[in-house]
Amino acid sequence: MLWHKSWLDTRWRFLIGLALLTMSAFGIVLFHPDLMQLVPLASTVQGNGAFGRQIREGAELMRDYRGYIWSQWFQQTPTQLGTLFATLLGTGGLVSQPFGGGELFMLSLPASRNRLLGVRAATGLAEWLVLAVVPSLFIPLLSPAVDQTYSVGSALVHGVCLFAAGALFFSMALLLSTIFDDVWRPLLIVLCAAFVSAILGQVARGLSPFTLMSGEVYFRTGSVPWSGLITASAASAAMVYAASVSLARRDF
Amino acid sequence: MAEPFIIETADLRKRYDGVEAVRGLNLQVPAGSIYGFLGRNGAGKTTTIKMLLGMVRPTSGRASVFGLAADAQETSVEIRRRTGFVSENKDLYDAMTVDEIVRFTASFYPGWRPDLQQRYLRAFELPLHQKVKQLSRGGRTKLALALALCRGARLLVLDEPTSGLDPSMIEEVLQALVSHVAGEEMTVFFSSHQIAEVEQIADHVAIIDRGHAVLSGELDTLRERFRRIQLVFDGDAPQMAFRAAGVVRVDRNGRVLTVLSSAGADAVLDEARALSPVSTDVAPVTLKEIFLETVAVED
Numbered sequence: 304m305l306w307h308k309s310w311l312d313t314r315w316r317f318l319i320g321l322a323l324l325t326m327s328a329f330g331i332v333l334f335h336p337d338l339m340q341l342v343p344l345a346s347t348v349q350g351n352g353a354f355g356r357q358i359r360e361g362a363e364l365m366r367d368y369r370g371y372i373w374s375q376w377f378q379q380t381p382t383q384l385g386t387l388f389a390t391l392l393g394t395g396g397l398v399s400q401p402f403g404g405g406e407l408f409m410l411s412l413p414a415s416r417n418r419l420l421g422v423r424a425a426t427g428l429a430e431w432l433v434l435a436v437v438p439s440l441f442i443p444l445l446s447p448a449v450d451q452t453y454s455v456g457s458a459l460v461h462g463v464c465l466f467a468a469g470a471l472f473f474s475m476a477l478l479l480s481t482i483f484d485d486v487w488r489p490l491l492i493v494l495c496a497a498f499v500s501a502i503l504g505q506v507a508r509g510l511s512p513f514t515l516m517s518g519e520v521y522f523r524t525g526s527v528p529w530s531g532l533i534t535a536s537a538a539s540a541a542m543v544y545a546a547s548v549s550l551a552r553r554d555f
Numbered sequence: 556m557a558e559p560f561i562i563e564t565a566d567l568r569k570r571y572d573g574v575e576a577v578r579g580l581n582l583q584v585p586a587g588s589i590y591g592f593l594g595r596n597g598a599g600k601t602t603t604i605k606m607l608l609g610m611v612r613p614t615s616g617r618a619s620v621f622g623l624a625a626d627a628q629e630t631s632v633e634i635r636r637r638t639g640f641v642s643e644n645k646d647l648y649d650a651m652t653v654d655e656i657v658r659f660t661a662s663f664y665p666g667w668r669p670d671l672q673q674r675y676l677r678a679f680e681l682p683l684h685q686k687v688k689q690l691s692r693g694g695r696t697k698l699a700l701a702l703a704l705c706r707g708a709r710l711l712v713l714d715e716p717t718s719g720l721d722p723s724m725i726e727e728v729l730q731a732l733v734s735h736v737a738g739e740e741m742t743v744f745f746s747s748h749q750i751a752e753v754e755q756i757a758d759h760v761a762i763i764d765r766g767h768a769v770l771s772g773e774l775d776t777l778r779e780r781f782r783r784i785q786l787v788f789d790g791d792a793p794q795m796a797f798r799a800a801g802v803v804r805v806d807r808n809g810r811v812l813t814v815l816s817s818a819g820a821d822a823v824l825d826e827a828r829a830l831s832p833v834s835t836d837v838a839p840v841t842l843k844e845i846f847l848e849t850v851a852v853e854d
Contacts, residue, residue: 304662405648413636
C-alpha cells in the first residue's frame with residue numbers, strides 16, 4: 304500500500320509529463336515532412352556567431368532522418384521537459400507533502416523512514432524511467448507513417464542516457480526535499496543547477512549532464528557512453544543515500 | 556512477563572535552536588492505565604509524544620515504550636506497530652477516501668481488527684467514499700480515532716484528541732474511548748490542556764510545565780493528598796513559614812491564612828495549632844486547582 308500511496312502522490316506529475324513528452328514525440332515524427340521543407344532555408348542563414356553556426360549545423364544534421372530525430376527530439380524536448388519532470392517527480396515526499404499532508408500520520412505507521420524514502424525514490428525513478436523511455440519508443444513505432452525508419456535499439460540507448468542523466472536532477476530534488484519544508488525551494492534550486500550546468504555545457508560539454516542526457520556521444524560515435532552512465536548513476540545513488548541520512552536525522 | 560510501565564522516560568530532554576522544549580522529563584506510565592498528560596500550550600506535551608514515537612530525536616536522556624528504546628529506528632518501528640496514535644491536527648492523508656485510508660492503514664497492522672473497523676465506521680457515521688479532506692473537523696477526529704482503535708494496539712497515544720471539537724462531539728469521542736478501553740486490555744496516554752476531560756476519563760495524571768513533570772501519580776491519590784487548609788485568627792493572620800512537608804503555597808489575607816498542601820492536612824494542622832487559630836477548615840482540592848497551583852508555583 305505504500306507503493307499505492309506513492310503513486311497517488313506523484314501520478315499527476317507523471318501523467319502530465321508522459322502526455323507532453325509523448326505528444327512532442329508524435330509531433331516531431333509526424334511533422335518531419337513539413338520541417339524538412341525548411342531545411343534549405345536554414346542552410347542559407349548567414350552569420351559567423353555561435354547561433355548562426357548552430358542553425359547551420361542543425362540543418363546539416365537534419366539532412367538524414369537519424370540526425371533529424373537527434374537534433375529535434377533527443378537534443379531538445381526530453382532534455383528540457385525531462386529535466387523539469389524528473390525534478391518535479393523528485394520533489395515532495397515525507398517532509399514536504401504537497402498534495403494531501405499527513406506526515407505525522409505516515410510517521411506513526413510501523414514503517415522505517417528508510418522504507419518510506421526507498422518506496423518514494425523507487426516509485427519516482429520508475430516513473431522517470433517510463434517518461435525517459437516510452438515516448439522515445441514511439442519514434443521507431445511512428446516513423447513508418449512518414450516513410451522513415453528508426454532503430455528501436457537507438458531509441459532505447461537514448462532513453463537510458465536520458466534516464467541516467469535525469470536521475471541526477473531527480474535525486475537532487477529528493478535530497479533537497481528532505482532538507483526544506485516546502486516544495487518550491489528544492490524545485491527552484493534544482494532548476495537553477497540545471498540552468499548553470501546547461502551554461503557549463505556550452506564551455507565544457509563533457510562536464511554537463513545534458514551531454515549525457517541527449518546521448519550525443521552515442522549519436523556521434525555509435526558507442527554507449529558507459530563512463531557517463533556509471534558516473535551519473537553513482538552520483539544519483541550517493542544523493543539518494545544522503546537523502547536517507549538527512550531524513551533519519553530530521554525532527555518532525 | 557508484562558512490563559509494569561508501558562512508557563518510561565528518564566531525564567528526557569529536547570532542545571530546538573536554543574530553546575529547551577523538554578527539560579529532564581521523568582515519567583512512568585503504568586500498564587493498563589488511562590494516563591492524562593496535562594499541561595499548558597507549549598509545555599512540551601507534543602514534543603514528548605513525538606519523542607516516544609520516534610518522530611523527534613531526544614537531545615539527551617532516555618525514553619522507552621514497551622521496554623523498547625524510542626530513539627532507535629528498528630525498535631521505534633516495533634513500538635509503532637503496537638501503538639495507535641492520533642495527532643493534535645488529526646493529520647491524515649487528505650487525497651484518499653475514507654475507505655482507502657482505512658485499507659491503507661490496515662495493511663500495516665497484522666493485528667488489524669475488522670470487527671472494530673465495522674463497529675466504528677458505523678458508530679461514527681463515516682462516509683466511505685468521501686475524501687478525507689472533505690470531512691468536517693469532527694468527522695476527521697472520528698476517523699483518526701477509528702484508525703487508531705482498529706490497529707489492535709496495546710497502547711493508544713492521543714495528542715489533544717478533542718481539540719477544536721464542540722462539547723457534544725467531545726463527549727461522543729470520550730465515550731467511545733472509554734468504552735473501547737473497557738473492552739480491551741490497553742493503556743491510553745493522552746495529552747490535553749482540558750482539565751475537565753482528563754478528570755473525566757483518566758486514572759493517572761502527570762502535569763507538565765516548561766518541559767518537566769511538576770506532578771504525577773494516581774488521580775485519586777493526588778486528590779487525597781492535596782488539601783486546602785484555612786486557618787482563621789482573632790487578629791491579622793501571622794507570617795508563618797511552615798516546616799511541614801508538601802506545603803505548596805501559603806496565602807495571608809487579613810485574618811485568614813490559607814495553606815495548600817500536597818501531603819494531606821495533618822502535619823500542617825499540627826504545626827498550626829501552636830498559633831492558636833480560632834477556627835480551622837480542611838477542604839479537598841479539584842484537579843483544576845491542583846493544576847493551577849502547581850503551574851503557578853512554577854511561574
